[in-house]
Amino acid sequence: MIERGKGVAIWMQIAARLRSEIEEAGIPPGGRLPSEVELAAQFGVNRHTIRRALEELSRTRLIYVEHGKGSFVAEPLMDYQISLRPRFSEWVRRHNLEPAGEKLGLRVLDHAGLPEADIARDIFTLLPGERILELERLGTADSRRIALSRHIFPVDRLPGLEAALLNCTTITEALARIGIADYVRLRSRISCRMPTSREVTLLASEPESPLLQSENVNVTADGTPLELCFAVYPSTRVAFVVEPTS
Amino acid sequence: MIERGKGVAIWMQIAARLRSEIEEAGIPPGGRLPSEVELAAQFGVNRHTIRRALEELSRTRLIYVEHGKGSFVAEPLMDYQISLRPRFSEWVRRHNLEPAGEKLGLRVLDHAGLPEADIARDIFTLLPGERILELERLGTADSRRIALSRHIFPVDRLPGLEAALLNCTTITEALARIGIADYVRLRSRISCRMPTSREVTLLASEPESPLLQSENVNVTADGTPLELCFAVYPSTRVAFVVEPTS
DNA sequence: CAAAATTTGTGCGTATGTATG
DNA sequence: ACATACATACGCACAAATTTT
Numbered sequence: 032m033i034e035r036g037k038g039v040a041i042w043m044q045i046a047a048r049l050r051s052e053i054e055e056a057g058i059p060p061g062g063r064l065p066s067e068v069e070l071a072a073q074f075g076v077n078r079h080t081i082r083r084a085l086e087e088l089s090r091t092r093l094i095y096v097e098h099g100k101g102s103f104v105a106e107p108l109m110d111y112q113i114s115l116r117p118r119f120s121e122w123v124r125r126h127n128l129e130p131a132g133e134k135l136g137l138r139v140l141d142h143a144g145l146p147e148a149d150i151a152r153d154i155f156t157l158l159p160g161e162r163i164l165e166l167e168r169l170g171t172a173d174s175r176r177i178a179l180s181r182h183i184f185p186v187d188r189l190p191g192l193e194a195a196l197l198n199c200t201t202i203t204e205a206l207a208r209i210g211i212a213d214y215v216r217l218r219s220r221i222s223c224r225m226p227t228s229r230e231v232t233l234l235a236s237e238p239e240s241p242l243l244q245s246e247n248v249n250v251t252a253d254g255t256p257l258e259l260c261f262a263v264y265p266s267t268r269v270a271f272v273v274e275p276t277s
Numbered sequence: 278m279i280e281r282g283k284g285v286a287i288w289m290q291i292a293a294r295l296r297s298e299i300e301e302a303g304i305p306p307g308g309r310l311p312s313e314v315e316l317a318a319q320f321g322v323n324r325h326t327i328r329r330a331l332e333e334l335s336r337t338r339l340i341y342v343e344h345g346k347g348s349f350v351a352e353p354l355m356d357y358q359i360s361l362r363p364r365f366s367e368w369v370r371r372h373n374l375e376p377a378g379e380k381l382g383l384r385v386l387d388h389a390g391l392p393e394a395d396i397a398r399d400i401f402t403l404l405p406g407e408r409i410l411e412l413e414r415l416g417t418a419d420s421r422r423i424a425l426s427r428h429i430f431p432v433d434r435l436p437g438l439e440a441a442l443l444n445c446t447t448i449t450e451a452l453a454r455i456g457i458a459d460y461v462r463l464r465s466r467i468s469c470r471m472p473t474s475r476e477v478t479l480l481a482s483e484p485e486s487p488l489l490q491s492e493n494v495n496v497t498a499d500g501t502p503l504e505l506c507f508a509v510y511p512s513t514r515v516a517f518v519v520e521p522t523s
Numbered sequence: 524c525a526a527a528a529t530t531t532g533t534g535c536g537t538a539t540g541t542a543t544g
Numbered sequence: 545a546c547a548t549a550c551a552t553a554c555g556c557a558c559a560a561a562t563t564t565t
């Protein structure tokens with residue numbers, strides 16, 4: 032079953048075999064694979080070759096390897112549909128999980144104090160001295176931490192928003208309370224970067240694993256800029272999906 | 278101008294100052310900032326504090342820091358519009374750069390030998406033993422390496438494709454030659470990960486900087502699955518932009 | 524080519540303000 | 545009021561990479 036000298040590296044063949052075996056055997060997330068020594072004996076190759084195959088599976092996030100413990104099947108990524116309406120809770124519920132959000136901070140400050148002051152000024156066409164509201168939020172699905180987001184609102188134009196956000200558990204709910212029944216995504220900018228130590232702590236993620244990062248501009252139904260959202264997602268838990276037709 | 282004990286950390290204030298100074302002074306990409314020691318004297322703070330501010334600017338990709346050399350203003354990211362029609366060359370030209378593609382490899386193999394055999398089987402509903410064509414490509418803009426992609430085609434259904442790809446410089450051109458005038462994006466899945474050493478070499482990127490990764494399904498005008506594309510982009514050069522309305 | 528100077532990277536110790544319980 | 549934890553800020557020293565002399 033393993034063919035030598037046929038143009039395809041042995042570790043590639045082993046990786047493919049393990050991939051299909053994991054799927055067919057239906058090993059659940061968290062399930063353990065045989066040890067490297069066992070696999071080496073089983074395939075009749077050196078342990079280095081097994082390690083190369085496992086590294087490939089690990090890099091593509093099908094498994095994760097823990098020093099001194101073994102190799103385990105990873106949780107599948109949650110696909111986050113980049114749709115017209117950005118709604119964290121609805122997304123989590125579509126995956127049959129229970130959404131929750133923890134407010135980490137809410138403050139009102141002069142927009143010049145914002146790290147993204149220039150972006151905010153451009154989007155909202157802020158006047159000098161105009162204040163913004165900054166809400167930081169940790170989003171979870173079944174207690175699993177999947178999103179850390181900062182939401183920026185032009186608070187001087189949205190009377191009652193601060194109180195509404197303090198009392199509501201979701202942003203959609205707070206906006207509805209001050210009379211904004213609907214809002215949509217105007218643009219998303221997606222990039223990635225390594226986490227800060229704070230992000231590692233808050234998201235309970237690994238420092239060596241990058242974060243998916245999105246910068247969203249959301250507007251009301253009539254096109255007025257409403258919210259600027261900067262969010263990061265652990266790349267071990269979330270992927271984005273874009274379907275142009277939706 | 279730097280206020281101590283006013284609730285905002287000094288390094289944050291310095292980061293904001295540097296950010297706006299870079300913009301106002303119009304320091305071009307590649308332009309050098311003063312050394313850490315100079316900045317520390319200038320702001321009247323410890324070098325550690327300057328380093329914390331520079332780290333912030335570096336993490337948000339406004340600058341990059343090189344050991345022994347100094348800090349430099351970074352090139353702005355190229356925004357890659359995730360639009361209906363995925364066309365590498367057109368995208369690069371829209372940024373007023375010259376696109377080029379280097380074919381790294383082109384081979385025809387049984388689809389079972391593909392790392393993503395299961396995905397390919399699902400998308401194309403491949404028959405047992407059906408072959409696929411795998412093209413690997415390095416995309417550049419003004420000689421700057423920005424994309425490493427693998428393109429998977431169900432080659433048994435596309436007579437003449439292999440020869441066309443060998444002779445053409447772009448995929449769009451090769452497909453046109455075998456009678457496929459148009460094709461569109463059905464779905465994109467976006468994630469990120471750390472690069473392999475091969476990817477670092479091919480893309481001339483940094484091993485500690487993550488790659489944006491996309492997995493695209495492209496179909497012909499009538500909806501027939503045509504191509505599966507796996508691509509990685511250096512996160513220091515490319516960001517994705519999604520505009521639902523476009 | 525070699526030495527010196529410059530610049531960033533890293534580590535340790537200390538002190539202070541702030542938030543939490 | 546007190547203890548604890550954490551982020552912030554400073555000072556000093558030395559390592560490592562690069563450039564200049």
